[in-house]
Amino acid sequence: MFSSNKIKSVDFYRKIPRDLTEASLSGAGLSIIAALAMMFLFGMELNDYMKVSTSTSVVVDKSTDGEFLRIEFNISFPALSCEFASVDVSDVLGTNRLNITKTIRKFSIDAFLNPTGSEFHPGPLPKDIKHGDEVDEGHGEGCVSLTSDNFDRYAHQYPVMAVNFYAPWCYWSNRLKPSWEKAAIIMRERYDPEFDGRIIMGKVDCTQEGDLCRRNHIQGYPSIRIFRKGSDVREDHGHHDHESYYGDRDTESLVKTMESLVAPVPLESHKLALEDKSDNKTDSIKRPAPLTGGCRIEGFVRVKKVPGNLVVSARSGAHSFDASQMNMSHVVSHFSFGHKISPKVLKEVKRVTPYLGGSIDRLNGQSYFSRHGDAHANVTIEHYLQVVKTEVITRRPSGGEYKLVEEYEYTAHSSWVQSIYIPVAKFHFELSPMQVLVTENPKSFSHFLTNVCAIIGGIFTVAGILDSLLHNAVRMAKKVELGKNF
Template sequence: MARLFSKLKAIDFFKKIPSDLTEATLTGAWISILAAVIMVFLFGAEFSAFLSTTSKTSLVVDRSPQNELLKVNFNISFPALSCEFATVDVSDSLGTKRLNLTKTVRKVPISYDMVRQGAAMDDASHKPGPKYDEEGRFEDVDDIDITVPLSHENFEATLARYPIVVVNFYAPWCHWCQRLEPTWEAATKEVHDKYPEWDGRIRFAKVDCTQEMDLCRQHYITGFPSLRVFRRGHDDIYIAGMHEHEMYTGDRTKEALVSFADGLVPSAGQPHRKHANLTAAPSTPGCNLAGFVMVKRVPGSLHLVARSEGHSFDHAWMNLTHLVHGLHVGSRPSPRKYQQLKRLHPAGLTPDWADKLKDQMFVSEHTQSTHEHYLQIVRTTIEPAHSRHAGSYDAYEYTAHSHTFQSDDLPSVRFTYDLSPIQILVQETGKPWYQFLTTSCAIIGGVFTVAGILDAVLYQSFKAVKKMQLGKQG
């Protein structure tokens, strides 16, 4: 056994020198203290680096699952576009088209100053257009004096004379108005025969909006024809503490109009009674559109325009001036995720990092002005170190380029978006434990070795100087 231990001593890397053969010096002591301080400092720095994490940024082809949808959030105010006709459409390069989205879109009437007026409107999606009588059915109907278009001079007096007046706001050039005209005349004759002048409970009338533009704009008429119900000189009825305006949106046949009139007559003299077949008409000129749409991850557009299956629009009347309160893609990160994103984002976060159009106003300085906004969207995926899969999340940024031009088409606002095929992948990583041990050993060994070399150099230098001094003295 003693022989085995003797052989083991032969491979000792750290052979010891007897203490009586070593010499301690003051210089070596100072160098030892300095080396110890450096070791502690470097070890502490390395340990802090081991506990912290670093990020690695990569550019990869977008790894989104097939058929994954993207959420586009918006909040836009139009001071001169009525909620009655404001619609939100979505289309994309694959041919998908969805018109008049309502389930995830909220419409709120606003004033010219973009102040909210009343509650959000209940807008039914995909409502079919009104039915009409066959063309030529009432060609033999004689003209009726009472249907001579009203003007601003006799409009108020006519409304004040009868408890209920149903007014047809029309434009001679309008196709739907031309279809309605003979039916309107026939229905007017039958209603007035059934409820003659001496009865005086209801009357039909009409207004030519090409001749009475100010009168029509005063009542927020933007689509033709618009059928409004006025009670005792106004169409504002006070119900349960709220003011509401009424418009007729049913079929435009003679039978439907006469039946509608019969249903209105019992409410004559009762201006606070709401009729079941009437819907709220706009009492303000503008509309705020807010909500979100789910779109495919392909180039597409979000289209905001005035549209109705039974109305025509005068392009010169349409003013699509709008204020973008906000437009962002995807979901807003939570405060914790926002701080992670702010820390790990390759270039940091600017105040408008997620919404380049926030609080920007776009004014229609000319008639028939169409506004287009082109958005290029980039996806950034953050993968935290401790929850690489469960805690990863996406953040979307976009660049925006906007311009306004005059078009022969109906003025509109279009947000065209295009998604980059390149995804920014930010992965948070930590230092492995074995690397920490290797570096720690390198720090201790390296500092010890360098300190030993320095001590040896200084020791030999001092020794050589002493020899030279002794030689000169001898």
């Protein structure tokens, strides 16, 4: 057993009796300054300990999220009809997917980007449209040539008016012409306009009647529109419900479709019934015609992680397009790579890396317009996107690493390219082979305690040295003064 005296011999902090100590004004001042300095440095050290520390490095991309990348977008085209709007994807490996519809939604909009109806549904259409084998023998015209001057008059006169909007230079228009004329002759013979008056077939040359075609939002040739006088004609100043026809274009199919349109119209009143109760299969090849010429396209596509293109264009297997009339101006509401970050994860991301907080989407909110009718018309708008992946690695409370998020950021450069081909909106993307790795660096509590002790001990020691120097200086000064007096 050790005695108490032996234990006391290892005391590092031997006490001096209070009677032998002397307080001084200078010592009190230094003590107050030292205490304030200790509190200030302790607060700084505590703040640094609580602050998240990260390290950023650039490494080779070793993605673990698969070989496909998700691209989400919301783009408005004020001059591209949903009727022909197509989203295509291609890449350098040979992938070429046309007119993606499964993950894409379309909404008709006007020139001011305002929605004009519910979601646009293309509906089931024939894969290959059948054309007739007739040859234009010049046997006379069975349909009426419509112009801006007589279009409304004919539309208000006949309960059903089928119109072929065409262009003389169009291959598909020329293939339709003989079948359309022959079908018009047959319908004129069966339903004489003077005695029956329930249907009339017409045609509009869009190279001569550009304003009339634009008014009906014609963008592809030929476009077959069916105008049917509604029950609210008087109240709505002659309003007509109209549809687009996408069925076969041979004479037999056209005549059968026209017959189905005439069937529900009473002969004596020339008014369209409120409901078509006839059971025919032509409804599957008709759908409401676009009321406006714009389209908002939103959704996502999955692409391979190689250089590729996402292209929005006007596409149809049985229509032609006038490149000089196409305008691919658009407004990008949203365009991003990868999956959206949940609010919970986003909060944690902001804690670790405040500058991220969601990817930097350079195209969001940007407008790209080509002025129609001048040197900027008939242009393809291209966007070149350089995509870089960022991974954020955080630390679990129990220890160990945890991949918090995989995020994609990109830079964008846009250009307007004039071309003789049908203009498109092209988003060319290329992923960097490198990725940015942001790692949260944990801080040791023992290191924090060591720094706190160093702060307290260091300031206490330095203050003691200063107090001793000051006290000795004052004492020396007093001795010198007493020596002079004697």
